[in-house]
Amino acid sequence: MEKFEKLTGVAAPMPLINVDTDMIIPKQFLKTIKRSGLGKNLFDEMRFDDDGNEIPDFVLNKPQYREAEILVAGDNFGCGSSREHAPWAIKDFGIRCVIAPSFADIFYNNCFKNGILPIALPQEQVDVLMKDAEKGSNARMIVDLEAQTVTTSDGEEIAFEIDSFKKHCLLEGLDDIALTLEKASAIDSFEQQATNARPWV
Amino acid sequence: MSPKTLYDKIWDAHLVHEAEDGTSLLYIDRHLVHEVTSPQAFEGLRMAGRQVRKPKNTIAVPDHNVPTTPDRVNGIDNEESRIQVEALDKNAKDFGINYYPVNDVRQGIVHIVGPEQGWTLPGMTVVCGDSHTATHGAFGALAHGIGTSEVEHVLATQTLIQSKSKNMKVEITGQLRPGVTAKDITLSVIGETGTAGGTGYVIEYCGEAIRSLSMEGRMTVCNMAIEGGARAGLIAPDETTFEYVKGRAHAPKGAQWEAAMAWWKTLYSDDDAHWDKVITIKGEDIAPVVTWGTSPEDVLPITDTVPNPGDFEGGKVDAAKRALEYMGLEAGQKLSDIEIDTVFIGSCTNGRIEDLRAAAEILKGKKVKEGLRAMIVPGSGLVRAQAEEEGLADIFKDAGFEWRLAGCSMCLAMNPDQLSPGERCAATSNRNFEGRQGRGGRTHLMSPAMAAAAAVTGKLTDVREMM
Numbered sequence A: 001m002e003k004f005e006k007l008t009g010v011a012a013p014m015p016l017i018n019v020d021t022d023m024i025i026p027k028q029f030l031k032t033i034k035r036s037g038l039g040k041n042l043f044d045e046m047r048f049d050d051d052g053n054e055i056p057d058f059v060l061n062k063p064q065y066r067e068a069e070i071l072v073a074g075d076n077f078g079c080g081s082s083r084e085h086a087p088w089a090i091k092d093f094g095i096r097c098v099i100a101p102s103f104a105d106i107f108y109n110n111c112f113k114n115g116i117l118p119i120a121l122p123q124e125q126v127d128v129l130m131k132d133a134e135k136g137s138n139a140r141m142i143v144d145l146e147a148q149t150v151t152t153s154d155g156e157e158i159a160f161e162i163d164s165f166k167k168h169c170l171l172e173g174l175d176d177i178a179l180t181l182e183k184a185s186a187i188d189s190f191e192q193q194a195t196n197a198r199p200w201v
Numbered sequence B: 001m002s003p004k005t006l007y008d009k010i011w012d013a014h015l016v017h018e019a020e021d022g023t024s025l026l027y028i029d030r031h032l033v034h035e036v037t038s039p040q041a042f043e044g045l046r047m048a049g050r051q052v053r054k055p056k057n058t059i060a061v062p063d064h065n066v067p068t069t070p071d072r073v074n075g076i077d078n079e080e081s082r083i084q085v086e087a088l089d090k091n092a093k094d095f096g097i098n099y100y101p102v103n104d105v106r107q108g109i110v111h112i113v114g115p116e117q118g119w120t121l122p123g124m125t126v127v128c129g130d131s132h133t134a135t136h137g138a139f140g141a142l143a144h145g146i147g148t149s150e151v152e153h154v155l156a157t158q159t160l161i162q163s164k165s166k167n168m169k170v171e172i173t174g175q176l177r178p179g180v181t182a183k184d185i186t187l188s189v190i191g192e193t194g195t196a197g198g199t200g201y202v203i204e205y206c207g208e209a210i211r212s213l214s215m216e217g218r219m220t221v222c223n224m225a226i227e228g229g230a231r232a233g234l235i236a237p238d239e240t241t242f243e244y245v246k247g248r249a250h251a252p253k254g255a256q257w258e259a260a261m262a263w264w265k266t267l268y269s270d271d272d273a274h275w276d277k278v279i280t281i282k283g284e285d286i287a288p289v290v291t292w293g294t295s296p297e298d299v300l301p302i303t304d305t306v307p308n309p310g311d312f313e314g315g316k317v318d319a320a321k322r323a324l325e326y327m328g329l330e331a332g333q334k335l336s337d338i339e340i341d342t343v344f345i346g347s348c349t350n351g352r353i354e355d356l357r358a359a360a361e362i363l364k365g366k367k368v369k370e371g372l373r374a375m376i377v378p379g380s381g382l383v384r385a386q387a388e389e390e391g392l393a394d395i396f397k398d399a400g401f402e403w404r405l406a407g408c409s410m411c412l413a414m415n416p417d418q419l420s421p422g423e424r425c426a427a428t429s430n431r432n433f434e435g436r437q438g439r440g441g442r443t444h445l446m447s448p449a450m451a452a453a454a455a456v457t458g459k460l461t462d463v464r465e466m467m
């Protein structure tokens, strides 16, 4: 997995609550058997009209946000289906960090498996970052995972919380499966004992 | 021993390893797999040269993008869908996992097939690359959706890295009034908590009204726990549960049944267990409800009117404005005046036999309103067969409904069953998001009885007027 350490980039403001995974990547794009190539369909139904033309008002179509690497959004981001195609599309588009007051559980977990950093912050602080993002492409935010801070283009520093294990994996780009397989003997002995206790499983 | 919730008990029984920071490795008893969220996981296994650790505890079925028209026995037309289904055929065979192919009578929506075949049992941990895995919580199993990377992780290790959620109790007291169903309970709870109200929690549903539900009804309630943001929904197993499980293909038999029962009977929350959050709703206060907006929390009794965005607070004001525009509705309009174009009865929320019986009860001897498109999609081939045997299929066909083969169908419209832009649908599924049932499609969620009533009148309708 790709590491996430420090990022300096343009943040796109998306002040919508309950952005669901159907919006992030509509189901007609889930028919792939690959992980790559979904970025062109990120937010497809909000980004393009029925004829496939760009909708100029949509934030990621605006010239100043086309290269955005950070997304600042409203409450409950990523709710809905468990599709990992949502973080795949976000990453493929080039966004590596999403900031919102809260995230849906499955989406939040899925981000970490794909080198994306989701940052949950209190509404007031998201409001500050949203304002900063609205300044456009000259305003670059700095996201520092090691220090657990987001710095606005004016130099205002905001600290965020993150689970230490998730932080470690993201900083090192660690693969969960390989990590878990290091505990193979613990799994073996658990399985043995569970089979005795619950043979019907 | 300190008192525990049901969630605590299941968690403790599956804990393989716990790190100092609370990051835990949880053993997974059942892994359900479908064609849309699994291809990349199997590809990952192949690339790393890994096997499926427990093929006999892994169950796959194609459901999301299979067509539901009878001609599907001749193959799937849409090339991308066909490739996904063929990939699942191949992965199931190569890795030796349990499989119900498209034309097997036991095929159906993964969350209906699991319980039907007795794969889902009390006290288990169940996962699937699908958020509505919460459905299986109706058996007192800890069940939740996972992403594709986690699917691969479970395939390879039979475990999942988790941190523990908090405990929430949702109690529905007393009895439901006539015309009110499990769907109305679960929608009303989300209306109360909001779609993020359950984030960080596992919900246990309890109370007399929950106890009185059949297993089908309990599955409907737990199915939508995820729509309230919760990781999982649970209902403690009882005689209703044991009765449902007994004799199913993969349920324990003989001495193993006795041993299982002895453990299952200990699966309840202790009296003085700690709850981080408690919500109590009176069963009598729940009315038949419908959704008016584009989030499952946009719920109101059918007797109400479309709300005014100005009456909300914060980000919800803009969200409600956007929702009304998308839905083509005006504040103050009576919900029961909203005319519909389409009725969809099915999905893992309401595609079980009891749901079809409830719809048939309303539709018996009646006709679908002229010009309306109406379809019933049973949740599995076995539900379909039973409905035919009970004569329900004839009632539906006589009324003017299309009688389909099993699959997810218009719940998410990854298959040919879709709404056109602006088309308005009374649906028994679980999501009314923008575009969920087809680009520009407008979805109103409700119970099967309410959807059947709407099919007859052509408008959102209070089913109690037809009882």
Ligand code: SF4
Pocket (backbone or CB within 6 Å): B063, B064, B109, B110, B111, B130, B132, B347, B348, B349, B407, B408, B411, B412, B429, B430
């Ligand atoms: S019926 Fe709908 S909600 Fe259920 S598994 Fe299928 S697509 Fe998901």
